[in-house]
Amino acid sequence: xxxxxxxxxxxxxxxxxxxxxxxxxxxxxxxxxxxxxxxxxxxxxxxxxxxxxxxxxxxxxxxxxxxxxxxxxxxxxxxxxxxxxxxxxxxxxxxxxxxxxxxxxxxxxxxxxxxxxxxxxxxxxxxxxxxxxxxxxxxxxxxxxxxxxx
Amino acid sequence: xxxxxxxxxxxxxxxxxxxxxxxxxxxxxxxxxxxxxxxxxxxxxxxxxxxxxxxxxxxxxxxxxxxxxxxxxxxxxxxxxxxxxxxxxxxxxxxxxxxxxxxxxxxxxxxxxxxxxxxxxxxxxxxxxxxxxxxxxxxxxxxxxxxxxxxxxxxxxxxxxxxxxxxxxxxxxxxxxxxxxxxxxxxxxxxxxxxxxxxxxxxxxxxxxxxxxxxxxxxxxxxxxxxxxxxxxxxxxxxxxxxxxxxxxxxxxxxxxxxxxxxxxxxxxxxxxxxxxxxxxxxxxxxxxxxxxxxxxxxxxxxxxxxxxxxxxxxxxxxxxxxxxxxxxxxxxxxxxxxxxxxxxxxxxxxxxxxxxxxxxxxxxxxxxxxxxxxxxxxxxxxxxxxxxxxxxxxxxxxxxxxxxxxxxxxxxxxxxxxxxxxxxxxxxxxxxxxxxxxxxxxxxxxxxxxxxxxxxxxxxxxxxxxxxxxxxxxxxxxxxxxxxxxxxxxxxxxxxxxxxxxxxxxxxxxxxxxxxxxxxxxxxxxxxxxxxxxxxxxxxxxxxxxxxxxxxxxxxxxxxxxxxxxxxxxxx
Numbered sequence: 001x002x003x004x005x006x007x008x009x010x011x012x013x014x015x016x017x018x019x020x021x022x023x024x025x026x027x028x029x030x031x032x033x034x035x036x037x038x039x040x041x042x043x044x045x046x047x048x049x050x051x052x053x054x055x056x057x058x059x060x061x062x063x064x065x066x067x068x069x070x071x072x073x074x075x076x077x078x079x080x081x082x083x084x085x086x087x088x089x090x091x092x093x094x095x096x097x098x099x100x101x102x103x104x105x106x107x108x109x110x111x112x113x114x115x116x117x118x119x120x121x122x123x124x125x126x127x128x129x130x131x132x133x134x135x136x137x138x139x140x141x142x143x144x145x146x147x148x149x150x
Numbered sequence: 151x152x153x154x155x156x157x158x159x160x161x162x163x164x165x166x167x168x169x170x171x172x173x174x175x176x177x178x179x180x181x182x183x184x185x186x187x188x189x190x191x192x193x194x195x196x197x198x199x200x201x202x203x204x205x206x207x208x209x210x211x212x213x214x215x216x217x218x219x220x221x222x223x224x225x226x227x228x229x230x231x232x233x234x235x236x237x238x239x240x241x242x243x244x245x246x247x248x249x250x251x252x253x254x255x256x257x258x259x260x261x262x263x264x265x266x267x268x269x270x271x272x273x274x275x276x277x278x279x280x281x282x283x284x285x286x287x288x289x290x291x292x293x294x295x296x297x298x299x300x301x302x303x304x305x306x307x308x309x310x311x312x313x314x315x316x317x318x319x320x321x322x323x324x325x326x327x328x329x330x331x332x333x334x335x336x337x338x339x340x341x342x343x344x345x346x347x348x349x350x351x352x353x354x355x356x357x358x359x360x361x362x363x364x365x366x367x368x369x370x371x372x373x374x375x376x377x378x379x380x381x382x383x384x385x386x387x388x389x390x391x392x393x394x395x396x397x398x399x400x401x402x403x404x405x406x407x408x409x410x411x412x413x414x415x416x417x418x419x420x421x422x423x424x425x426x427x428x429x430x431x432x433x434x435x436x437x438x439x440x441x442x443x444x445x446x447x448x449x450x451x452x453x454x455x456x457x458x459x460x461x462x463x464x465x466x467x468x469x470x471x472x473x474x475x476x477x478x479x480x481x482x483x484x485x486x487x488x489x490x491x492x493x494x495x496x497x498x499x500x501x502x503x504x505x506x507x508x509x510x511x512x513x514x515x516x517x518x519x520x521x522x523x524x525x526x527x528x529x530x531x532x533x534x535x536x537x538x539x540x541x542x543x544x545x546x547x548x549x550x551x552x553x554x555x556x557x558x559x560x561x562x563x564x565x566x567x568x569x570x571x572x573x574x575x576x577x578x579x580x581x582x583x584x585x586x587x588x589x590x591x592x593x594x595x596x597x598x599x600x601x602x603x604x605x606x607x608x609x610x611x612x613x614x615x616x617x618x619x620x621x622x623x624x625x626x627x628x629x630x631x632x633x634x635x636x637x638x639x640x641x642x643x644x645x646x647x648x649x650x651x652x653x654x655x656x657x658x659x660x661x662x663x664x665x666x667x668x669x670x671x672x673x674x675x676x677x678x679x680x681x682x683x684x685x686x687x688x689x690x691x692x693x694x695x696x697x698x699x700x701x702x703x704x705x706x707x708x709x710x711x712x713x714x715x716x717x718x719x720x721x722x723x
Contacts, residue, residue, distance in 0.1 A: 026272040033187045033275075041187060049180045079224060080178070083250035086272045087180040 006140035013133050022126050026089030043134045049088045050127055056081040057120065064113060074112060075104040092122045167282045168193035175205040175221040175233065176248070181271065185220070188278050202228035209241050213408065216243060217285045220269075223249040223256065231263045235397070238264040239379060242401045244284040248273060264397075357399060364388065365399060 017023045027042075034041040060077045063070060082097035096119035103111030172194045176182045182198045189196040197216070199205040202225050209216060219237050223230035234245045247260040250271040260268040266284040269277055357365070368385035369377050379397035386396070 029272070029275065030184065033184070033191060035191075038187065045180060045183055048183060052179050076224075079251065083222075083224075083271055084178050084180055086250050087178065087184055089272065 004140060006136060010133070010136050010140045013129075013136060017129060017133065021091050022129060024089040024091040024094075026086065028089075030088065043137070046088055046130055046134070049084060049090075053081060053084050053123075056084065057123065060116065064116060069107075069109045069112065071104045071107055071112075075101055078104065090123075090126055093119060093126060096122055167286075170194040170282050170285065171197070171215065171217045172281070173197045173199065173205060173208065173216045173219045175199045175202060175219065175225070175230075177201065177222065177225045181222070185273070185278075188273070188275055191275065192279050201225070202230070202233040205233065206236055209237060209243070213241065216241075218244045218246065218281055220246045220248060220281070223247050223251070223260070231259060234260070234263045234265055235379075239397050239401045240404060242288075242405055244288050246281060246284065361386075361388065361391075362399075365396070365403070369400070369403070 018027075030042045030045055038044070056077060060074065060081070063074050063077060078097050078100050082094055082101070085093045085097060096115055100112055100115040100119060103109075103115055170192075172189050174182060174185045174189065174196060176185065176198075177200055179200065182200060186196050186198050197208065199208060202221070205219070205221070209219070221230050221233055221237075225233070230247060230249075234247065237243055237245050244266040245264065246267040246269060247265040248269045248271055249256060252270045257268045266288070267281070364386045365382060368382040371385055372378075372381050377400060379393045379400055382400060383391060383393050383396045
């Protein structure tokens with residue numbers, strides 16, 4: 001049991017992220033990659049993800065403003081976004097991406113729009129949670145080891 | 151796990167090879183960062199690239215700089231499959247595709263384009279740990295291919311005779327493949343024009359001389375730097391040929407070229423080296439006349455032709471220590487061989503395919519003896535001391551760059567050129583030789599006589615025809631007959647050119663000397679001659695290509711009997 005209160009809090013936050021399905025196994029993979037050579041690896045990757053994916057979100061947004069929808073293009077963008085999201089284990093965001101692509105394939109503009117809104121919400125929530133998480137992590141100091149979500 | 155021929159070797163207790171050089175291509179910066187870290191954790195050497203274009207540049211800049219490429223399927227500047235194609239063709243590296251999309255159709259497309267694996271994102275560490283297997287597998291397969299080619303019937307002789315043969319072969323790793331393949335083809339279809347892609351297994355196209363010629367022509371037309379299988383295919387206009395066939399052939403062609411390049415470099419360094427080692431100072435000059443594999447009668451074909459002239463010449467010429475000049479002329483191959491026999495394994499002797507140009511012959515250096523165009527055979531065979539050099543030298547003439555652009559069609563110039571390529575030391579000699587040769591032989595003849603290893607095929611068929619016509623005596627017995635006459639000439643030439651193989655007589659001898667050699671390629675012409683005729687790298691380079699799928703770019707190949715099928719045919723028709 002983690003003695004340091006900060007670390008304990010961190011563990012709680014982490015567990016919650018997994019339990020609520022915000023993150024999946026991939027996140028653990030990232031944690032396992034973190035080592036002395038890259039002590040802030042996970043945070044760096046996550047930061048990179050949010051920065052890069054923001055661009056993709058913008059592209060999709062703009063594409064959705066042009067009517068009629070170019071489903072191919074939309075699908076392409078979302079494919080990229082999904083790939084990116086898979087890199088940090090953003091589970092919920094990924095699920096929304098998959099759904100969006102389904103709608104694209106079936107040419108369902110409405111479905112696309114709806115799903116996109118949902119996706120943006122999940123995306124924003126994840127971002128907030130992870131930012132908070134890393135803030136605590138920085139204060140708590142290095143974790144002993146990465147542990148799998150129970 | 152230890153990699154035999156690779157640079158990275160894991161002697162640690164790790165399960166995989168450390169230091170594997172991986173190039174990762176992905177437009178997603180997040181993935182690039184993650185993959186880099188993952189691969190580093192595997193103890194691999196990682197280079198990342200955000201654009202396919204950059205990746206290709208990197209790969210081209212350092213041809214041997216990477217062992218494996220991992221690329222995403224979707225990239226902004228180029229389709230991942232296209233990159234895959236380029237890499238496979240140009241660099242012949244294993245490529246792993248990645249994507250978040252695991253649809254069967256996509257995966258299939260990847261495999262069709264030649265990907266050795268298709269990974270789904272998110273990628274796990276354990277998947278990356280195992281990528282070394284693709285590199286290893288590729289090497290193993292290459293070796294296997296080469297070996298399969300090796301086993302050609304004509305080769306047997308050589309093989310039996312020289313243990314070295316097999317060893318030496320692997321300079322490039324491709325030789326054997328073609329050899330064996332060729333052999334099989336020969337067995338199957340007694341006919342020179344093995345253009346039967348359908349009968350062979352999928353993509354086992356037999357690259358006959360003609361076909362290869364077309365290929366090279368197309369490549370040259372397009373411009374070596376700009377080639378692509380599709381373009382080549384279009385230009386070649388061979389209906390049954392598929393893009394994949396061309397792609398794999400192109401790949402080999404490139405490998406071949408680079409190998410030639412390497413070899414010629416090595417060869418240069420060897421010239422004159424071993425020479426002194428040979429007890430008899432004979433360096434078997436491989437005239438590079440490979441014995442025609444194909445349908446040549448056994449006696450003729452057996453393997454390489456031992457250039458009887460060689461024997462006589464060698465002896466007459468120089469003979470440094472031989473002092474058996476007279477004997478040379480009339481020395482039957484076997485005898486001559488005897489002199490050399492020291493270096494030659496028994497089997498060889500019988501075959502007498504060695505053209506033993508005494509390296510020691512006068513000024514000719516080991517280079518001379520290495521006429522064997524890249525044929526490792528002779529080297530292997532018996533040249534105890536010469537083997538490496540020989541093979542190396544053989545390679546020399548094959549200067550890929552030049553040659554290839556010139557597209558040789560059997561022409562003496564080709565061979566000469568090839569030979570000329572790096573033969574600085576023996577140059578003067580060769581020039582002389584060449585001139586002699588030229589006088590006496592028509593380009594076609596020259597070509598024939600000097601089996602340019604690679605080109606030989608083409609040359610041979612053409613060149614040899616005339617020769618073969620005249621020579622009924624491709625047998626050993628004849629050699630002795632012919633030798634005497636030539637010996638003088640040979641002597642003269644040898645002295646002059648240091649090669650000991652008078653052109654005029656050479657050609658004749660050549661004919662005569664087409665003994666069923668063990669397969670000593672009679673490279674002499676190639677190697678030592680600075681004959682411009684032989685200089686056509688293209689010619690040389692192309693020869694090996696006629697092998698089935700695996701062009702044997704190596705000189706060594708030349709000596710494979712399989713390789714010489716074309717040659718043989720021409721020679722012995």
